[in-house]
Amino acid sequence: MSMLANRNRMVAGTVGLVGIFLLALTLAAAALLWTTRQTALADSEEQEVRFVSGAVAALNRSLLGVDVLLASMDSLLGLSGLVQEWIDEDNASRLIRGVTEQSLIVRYVALVDPNGRVVASSHASGSGLQVNLPDGFLSETMSQPVSTLTISAPVVSFASSERVLYLARYIKMADASKMLAVAQVEIPVLTSIVIQGVDISGLEVTLERADGQLLASVPNQERLLGTRLPPFTGIHQGATQATRMATRLTGAPGIVVTRPVLYQDMLISASIPEAAALDEWRTQRDFIISVSLVFTAMILAAAGFAIWYMQRLQHARLGIAHSKNTLDQALESMVSGFVLLNAEHQLVSWNQRFLEFYPWLASCVQPLLPFEAVLNASAMDQFPQLDEEQRRQWIQRHMTQLLNAQGTHEQALPSGKAIQITVRRTPEGGRVIVYQDVTVLREAMVEIEKLAFYDALTHLPNRRLLMDRLEHATASNARSGRYGALLFLDLDHFKVLNDSLGHDIGDLLLQQVAQRLKTCMRAEDTVARLGGDEFVVMLEDLSSRSVEAAAMARHIGEKILEALNQPYQLAAHKYHSTPSVGVTLFGATALSSADLLKQADIAMYEVKAHGRNDLCFFDPQMQATINARAQLERDLHAALKNNEFELYYQPQYTLQGQVVGAEVLIRWHHPERGMVSPIEFISVAEESELIMHIGQWVLRTACEQLAAWRTQPAASALQLSVNLSARQLQQREIVAQVLSILEETGAPTHLLKLELTESTVLVNVDESIAKMGQLKAQGVHFSVDDFGTGHSSLAYLTQLPLDQLKIDQSFVRNIGLKPTDGVIVQTIIGMARNLGLEVIAEGVETQLQQEFLAEHGCTLYQGYLFCKPVPLTAFTTLLAQTQQPDAITQ
Numbered sequence: 001m002s003m004l005a006n007r008n009r010m011v012a013g014t015v016g017l018v019g020i021f022l023l024a025l026t027l028a029a030a031a032l033l034w035t036t037r038q039t040a041l042a043d044s045e046e047q048e049v050r051f052v053s054g055a056v057a058a059l060n061r062s063l064l065g066v067d068v069l070l071a072s073m074d075s076l077l078g079l080s081g082l083v084q085e086w087i088d089e090d091n092a093s094r095l096i097r098g099v100t101e102q103s104l105i106v107r108y109v110a111l112v113d114p115n116g117r118v119v120a121s122s123h124a125s126g127s128g129l130q131v132n133l134p135d136g137f138l139s140e141t142m143s144q145p146v147s148t149l150t151i152s153a154p155v156v157s158f159a160s161s162e163r164v165l166y167l168a169r170y171i172k173m174a175d176a177s178k179m180l181a182v183a184q185v186e187i188p189v190l191t192s193i194v195i196q197g198v199d200i201s202g203l204e205v206t207l208e209r210a211d212g213q214l215l216a217s218v219p220n221q222e223r224l225l226g227t228r229l230p231p232f233t234g235i236h237q238g239a240t241q242a243t244r245m246a247t248r249l250t251g252a253p254g255i256v257v258t259r260p261v262l263y264q265d266m267l268i269s270a271s272i273p274e275a276a277a278l279d280e281w282r283t284q285r286d287f288i289i290s291v292s293l294v295f296t297a298m299i300l301a302a303a304g305f306a307i308w309y310m311q312r313l314q315h316a317r318l319g320i321a322h323s324k325n326t327l328d329q330a331l332e333s334m335v336s337g338f339v340l341l342n343a344e345h346q347l348v349s350w351n352q353r354f355l356e357f358y359p360w361l362a363s364c365v366q367p368l369l370p371f372e373a374v375l376n377a378s379a380m381d382q383f384p385q386l387d388e389e390q391r392r393q394w395i396q397r398h399m400t401q402l403l404n405a406q407g408t409h410e411q412a413l414p415s416g417k418a419i420q421i422t423v424r425r426t427p428e429g430g431r432v433i434v435y436q437d438v439t440v441l442r443e444a445m446v447e448i449e450k451l452a453f454y455d456a457l458t459h460l461p462n463r464r465l466l467m468d469r470l471e472h473a474t475a476s477n478a479r480s481g482r483y484g485a486l487l488f489l490d491l492d493h494f495k496v497l498n499d500s501l502g503h504d505i506g507d508l509l510l511q512q513v514a515q516r517l518k519t520c521m522r523a524e525d526t527v528a529r530l531g532g533d534e535f536v537v538m539l540e541d542l543s544s545r546s547v548e549a550a551a552m553a554r555h556i557g558e559k560i561l562e563a564l565n566q567p568y569q570l571a572a573h574k575y576h577s578t579p580s581v582g583v584t585l586f587g588a589t590a591l592s593s594a595d596l597l598k599q600a601d602i603a604m605y606e607v608k609a610h611g612r613n614d615l616c617f618f619d620p621q622m623q624a625t626i627n628a629r630a631q632l633e634r635d636l637h638a639a640l641k642n643n644e645f646e647l648y649y650q651p652q653y654t655l656q657g658q659v660v661g662a663e664v665l666i667r668w669h670h671p672e673r674g675m676v677s678p679i680e681f682i683s684v685a686e687e688s689e690l691i692m693h694i695g696q697w698v699l700r701t702a703c704e705q706l707a708a709w710r711t712q713p714a715a716s717a718l719q720l721s722v723n724l725s726a727r728q729l730q731q732r733e734i735v736a737q738v739l740s741i742l743e744e745t746g747a748p749t750h751l752l753k754l755e756l757t758e759s760t761v762l763v764n765v766d767e768s769i770a771k772m773g774q775l776k777a778q779g780v781h782f783s784v785d786d787f788g789t790g791h792s793s794l795a796y797l798t799q800l801p802l803d804q805l806k807i808d809q810s811f812v813r814n815i816g817l818k819p820t821d822g823v824i825v826q827t828i829i830g831m832a833r834n835l836g837l838e839v840i841a842e843g844v845e846t847q848l849q850q851e852f853l854a855e856h857g858c859t860l861y862q863g864y865l866f867c868k869p870v871p872l873t874a875f876t877t878l879l880a881q882t883q884q885p886d887a888i889t890q
């Protein structure tokens with residue numbers, strides 16, 4: 001409504017403005033017309049005044065000449081001394097002719113007696129000339145008291161048949177009689193004198209008497225000559241200014257200038273009809289009017305265009321306002337939040353829904369607010385704990401995400417809402433951001449996923465999800481070459497429970513079993529319920545060695561057996577349940593998920609067939625291995641308890657054959673199997689807590705021996721190298737443990753050398769370095785076993801607090817056989833020397849090997865060439881026979 005009023009106001013304003021313009025233009029044009037008209041009239045007046053002045057002057061001069069000519073007759077003819085009869089007419093005519101010929105305007109001059117008879121004349125006929133003076137002219141002239149020039153009315157000359165004027169004055173004779181000297185002037189001659197060659201358009205010139213009698217005129221008006229023109233009214237005859245009145249001849253409205261002539265109340269009048277005076281002005285007038293009309297047309301056209309344009313503009317504005325209104329309504333009725341940013345990433349538009357999602361922004365949003373400020377407000381409200389730098393980074397991260405994002409991403413709000421944010425770039429470089437509440441959708445999806453992939457009773461993954469994960473796991477294990485395991489569980493006699501106590505109780509058992517199974521697993525493992533009382537556990541990424549993977553699977557299986565064997569409280573019923581567990585490994589062979597599940601299922605039935613509540617592997621060989629390992633573990637536990645271990649000592653020699661120490665190597669006297677090699681049982685022990693106990697036993701025994709040797713001069717300087725397994729070093733309390741054993745046994749710290757393998761150190765380098773550093777600070781020595789075989793520890797070599805490098809026997813064995821190994825041996829020796837470390841070669845079996853090592857700078861040796869690992873008694877005997885070096889000092 002107001003827009004319409006506004007438009008009308010604008011149109012009215014434009015019309016008014018145009019009216020003013022047109023009025024101004026009209027006034028200006030009129031003023032211009034008036035001015036130019038007045039100027040044209042003034043110009044004509046001026047012209048007329050100039051002309052009349054010239055004409056009067058010329059006529060006066062001519063009349064004066066005639067007057068002088070006539071007056072000169074007296075002296076020429078000596079008339080004042082004569083009487084008429086004395087006049088020699090011929091002589092007088094000749095004399096008159098002589099002076100008349102000198103005049104330019106006078107045609108004839110005659111001497112006329114009071115009776116009108118020509119006495120003498122300038123004409124060839126002399127006194128024979130006929131002069132037809134108008135009636136009364138003669139007597140009128142003669143009767144003048146003083147002789148003055150009189151001018152007759154126009155008459156036709158007998159002599160020339162032309163219209164002429166007679167100019168006369170009387171001359172007194174000696175006898176007081178009077179003679180009339182008359183000059184005949186042809187009117188055309190007179191008018192040509194008056195006109196003086198001037199050519200003024202429309203000019204009317206009259207020579208008149210004061211009473212209006214017309215004597216001559218230009219243009220010649222034959223019929224008016226001698227008649228009386230309307231007298232001048234209200235005009236002073238002597239006035240020199242122009243007067244607006246009817247022209248003298250045609251009576252048209254015009255400009256009249258009149259001036260008296262010197263003689264006999266004659267005057268000259270010049271008239272220009274206004275029409276002629278404004279001739280040129282009319283052209284100007286037409287031009288001014290044309291220009292004004294053109295301007296008027298242009299103004300009207302411009303106004304028309306302006307109104308049209310305003311209407312269009314208004315229309316467009318109305319359209320835009322309407323569109324904006326519609327858009328605003330649309331935005332406000334959107335279920336999504338909406339934000340529009342300009343190219344400078346400032347807020348241009350947003351809707352209420354956006355503020356409902358982010359209520360803390362309600363007080364800060366305003367047009368052209370930089371979006372960074374919006375993020376800042378969010379960060380301040382939502383993450384008040386962030387310091388300024390963290391907040392800056394948070395804002396930066398979100399800005400980058402906003403600027404680079406095309407498409408959708410999701411945001412979880414503290415309120416629990418899930419907001420899907422869609423960012424689109426506008427053609428101007430701005431952004432349209434749409435915020436959609438997808439909380440319900442997400443919850444529904446979670447629910448759908450749950451229904452699709454999870455078991456409703458236990459909330460464990462169902463068969464579908466298990467198979468999906470199994471597919472992934474088998475594919476990934478096939479790539480990495482590592483093994484995983486699938487454990488198929490079935491609850492023994494579940495049907496009996498269900499039938500006797502009902503399904504609800506059965507369901508309670510299943511739920512509790514699910515709960516217990518989860519507690520036995522790592523986070524990355526999967527426990528699934530296939531249905532009924534069948535559960536499957538999938539263990540991924542166990543080991544790259546199948547035996548080890550099987551052992552780990554067995555461990556977990558046994559854990560499950562133990563957990564599920566605990567009594568259950570099912571509502572009011574106490575219940576004891578047992579499971580049967582079938583295991584199969586996956587990773588080596590590319591079996592399908594279904595086949596793997598079948599294998600585990602078969603293994604599980606194997607358990608059922610053999611009395612239930614047990615675990616069985618699908619592969620009989622694997623089962624046998626696992627059984628053996630299980631047996632070995634059990635035996636190792638017993639061995640520790642029954643003191644079945646013994647330490648052997650393998651001496652370490654200098655080049656000169658002196659024994660500087662020994663490596664202690666564990667031996668197990670199995671009650672049934674006899675001596676068991678550490679190669680067989682150390683790796684098994686390392687997979688469980690057993691290695692801690694065995695390692696501790698070895699360390700304590702070695703330290704006790706060192707302490708015992710303190711008082712024996714032959715052995716008091718010997719160092720003992722003790723192998724420390726990876727798991728031992730990873731123990732948090734290893735440093736305290738070693739130090740307390742040293743203290744308890746009283747062994748000299750500096751005689752204890754701990755042998756580590758490269759891989760042992762590299763498990764957790766920084767922590768290993770720290771632990772080694774602490775022990776080193778107390779005097780304990782370190783040697784790296786198997787140097788050069790494992791991972792490249794070169795990068796850490798300088799950081800490790802080492803005393804000795806041990807060249808692995810695999811290189812020593814190949815000396816003389818494999819040139820590259822010879823080179824490696826040389827390199828290790830060189831490196832050890834550079835780092836100021838001792839270097840010892842193990843597994844030296846031949847003279848050739850020893851010579852090669854000696855030649856390249858190796859100073860210590862261990863191997864069958866010198867001595868095999870031997871029991872303490874044999875070692876003590878050996879010591880007695882061998883020369884010892886000086887004691888090793890700290």
Ligand SMILES: Nc1nc2c(ncn2[C@@H]2O[C@@H]3COP(=O)(O)O[C@H]4[C@@H](O)[C@H](n5cnc6c(=O)[nH]c(N)nc65)O[C@@H]4COP(=O)(O)O[C@H]3[C@H]2O)c(=O)[nH]1
Binds near residue numbers: 724845
């Ligand atoms: N062919 C040949 N072999 C030689 C020669 N000289 C020594 N050996 C053998 O090489 C092994 C050297 O020990 P290792 O590399 O630490 O390798 C050891 C070590 O890793 C581990 N082990 C032995 N005792 C312990 C122990 O007390 N604690 C820990 N953690 N591991 C031990 O068992 C591995 C095997 O020990 P052993 O059977 O005693 O085997 C010993 C030793 O008998 C030689 O000239 N030729």
